Amino acid sequence: MVKRLELQSEDLSGKTKELRNEVRSFLKEELEKGSFVPHCDSWLSKYDPEFSRKLGQRGWLGMTWPKKYGGHERTALERYVVTEELLAIGAPVAAHWFADRQSGPLLLRYGNESQKAEILPRIARGEVFFSIGLSEANSGSDLASISTSAKKVDKGWLLNGSKVWTSGAHFSHYMMTLCRTSPRTDNRHEGFSQLIVDLSSPGVTIRPIRLMTGEHHFNEVILDDVFIPDRMAVGNIGDGWKQILAELAFERSGPERFLSTFPLFVELIRVLQQDTLDKHHNISIGRLVAHLTTLRELSLGVARLLQKGISPDITAALVKDLGTQFECKVAEVARLLVSLPSQNSNLRFNSLLATAILHSPGFTLRGGTTEILRGIIAKGAGIK
Numbered sequence: 001m002v003k004r005l006e007l008q009s010e011d012l013s014g015k016t017k018e019l020r021n022e023v024r025s026f027l028k029e030e031l032e033k034g035s036f037v038p039h040c041d042s043w044l045s046k047y048d049p050e051f052s053r054k055l056g057q058r059g060w061l062g063m064t065w066p067k068k069y070g071g072h073e074r075t076a077l078e079r080y081v082v083t084e085e086l087l088a089i090g091a092p093v094a095a096h097w098f099a100d101r102q103s104g105p106l107l108l109r110y111g112n113e114s115q116k117a118e119i120l121p122r123i124a125r126g127e128v129f130f131s132i133g134l135s136e137a138n139s140g141s142d143l144a145s146i147s148t149s150a151k152k153v154d155k156g157w158l159l160n161g162s163k164v165w166t167s168g169a170h171f172s173h174y175m176m177t178l179c180r181t182s183p184r185t186d187n188r189h190e191g192f193s194q195l196i197v198d199l200s201s202p203g204v205t206i207r208p209i210r211l212m213t214g215e216h217h218f219n220e221v222i223l224d225d226v227f228i229p230d231r232m233a234v235g236n237i238g239d240g241w242k243q244i245l246a247e248l249a250f251e252r253s254g255p256e257r258f259l260s261t262f263p264l265f266v267e268l269i270r271v272l273q274q275d276t277l278d279k280h281h282n283i284s285i286g287r288l289v290a291h292l293t294t295l296r297e298l299s300l301g302v303a304r305l306l307q308k309g310i311s312p313d314i315t316a317a318l319v320k321d322l323g324t325q326f327e328c329k330v331a332e333v334a335r336l337l338v339s340l341p342s343q344n345s346n347l348r349f350n351s352l353l354a355t356a357i358l359h360s361p362g363f364t365l366r367g368g369t370t371e372i373l374r375g376i377i378a379k380g381a382g383i384k
Contacts (some may be wrong), residue, residue, distance in 0.1 A: 009373070012367040016081040023085040026058065029079040031089075038090035038348070041260045042368070045217050046092035047171055052126035055086075055093075061100050062124030065108060070121030076307035080300065083253065084255050088235040090263035090352075094168060094217075099123045103130035103176050106194075106247050110235035115196070119174075133163040133177035133221060134244070141372045144241075149180040150195060152249060157181070157233070159195060159203075159226040165365070169219040175199055176247075177223075178240055181374065182278050192240030196232040197223070213358045220247050245313055254303075258295040258323035260363065261330040265292075266335045282332050291326050295319065317376040324370060325361045331356035 030036060030051075039046050055061050063079040065071025086093050088301040104123050107115050122128035122335040139145045148161025161180060169175060182191035197204065203226040235243050265288065272281055298319050305315075334353050364370045 004092045014060050014369055016078060019078055020081050020085060023060070023082055027085065027091060030054075030091075038263045038352070039092070040090060040264050040352050041091050041359045042263075043087060043097050043256045043260070044089045044167060044362075045094055045211075045215060045359070046090075047094045047168065048092035049095045049126070049129075050271065051092050052096040052127070052129075055096070056124060056126030061126055064106060065104065065120060065124065069108070069116050070124035072124075076303045077300070080255065080303050083258070087255055088261040088262050088266075095129050095171065096123070097256075098132055098168065098172075098238075099128060099130040101256075102132070102247050103174075103206065106176065106234065106243065109246065110194075110239075110243055112231065114231050115234070118194075126217060128174070129165050129168065129172045131166050131169040131172040131175045131199075131221075132217075133166055133175045135165045136162060137164050141369050143178070143244075146178065146180065148177070150193065150228065152181075153227075156230050157228045159197065159223045159228050161223050163221045163223075164218075166206075166219045166221045167217060167366070169199060169221050170208065170216065172199055175221060178244055178366065181240075182239055189241040191238060192244075192359070194234040194240045194243055195228045196234060197226060197228060198232075201226050203227075204280055211362070212357065215356075248313065250306045255296070255299055257280075257299070257320045258292065258326045260359070261307065261327045261352075261356045264334055264349075264356045265330045266328070267346070267349045267352050271346050281337060284337060288326070288330060288333060291322075291329070295323055295326055300323070314377060317373040321370060321373040321377065327356075327363050328360050331360050 033036075036046070036048065036051060052061070059072045059074075060082045061072045062069070062071040063082065064076055066071070067073055100123060102361070104120055107120060111119075119128060123130075124243055133148075134143060134144045134146075136148060138147065146161075148159070148163065150157040159177070162181065163175070163177065166175065177195050177197050178192055179195060180191050181193040184191065197200070199206065199221075203224040205222040205224070207220045207222070208216045209220055270283065296313065302315050302319060331353065334349075335357065338342045338349065338353075
């Protein structure tokens, strides 16, 4: 029998209005100072450590974490509001993104006291950044087939293998790494563990994988006899698969899964308003708004479940799959409704559209390919 999770709707406006206005005022000031330029896909590709530290100083990183670990004990919905505003304007948040979104919560749930006390306060201050070491070159979407392995040695582990599509590894301090710590068995999901790799360690080599724009965001990380102290193993050895499933719910369900091209959407409406909107324009924009509203409700529902300690992996996969479609659709509609960039004088629109189109092939890959996500959804619905 398929287990059902009830997603409850809630109006954020009354409960979080003051916080939302505070974030908007801060962003307005930063824009006026020229601290950043709005950008599509900013959570993945716009790295600015100083901006991340500013957010940390305002208590907008590690928002839901206990104060003893540098957090602020605010609600998941308050964090959601801050995240929404940062993404909606296209702020440069890539530096801290993975640490704040998933590595920190993972350590809170499974980490030892040393990890929590040493790492979490620095994440909350915007001083320490993480990347995620999951995918491998010869594994495709079959994560259970990874070959990176760790051998037990005195006081730690020797880690060997490689990871690909590792976002931000070239500017991160640590990489949360899934590896095999015991031989394969008939159960393909047994024998995995998570180790925290200090990316400055001997034996770590980081090679860029450039986007078609020439941007350096993705990486290949080579691990050659990298020593990992016992204290940097996360959770119980052998529980890695269970832990990453919980982690992926944080990765797949947030507003970044449908707001990557939102700055373009806003600019598209501004451009269209300069002329008389025809029926076709109104219908196209209306459909996008309806799609966006639905995605936001789904994502908020998942945020509430995560706050309760429930891991809604199927619903999170649905948010990511539908969100990918929306992000790509925004770029497609913008391209069709507005004349070619060379004929359009709005430089911001041109820039945002170019970024959205060139980044969009990656939307269907990161956080799980569309095919894998739909398999998860079908299995959860009892039809596979």
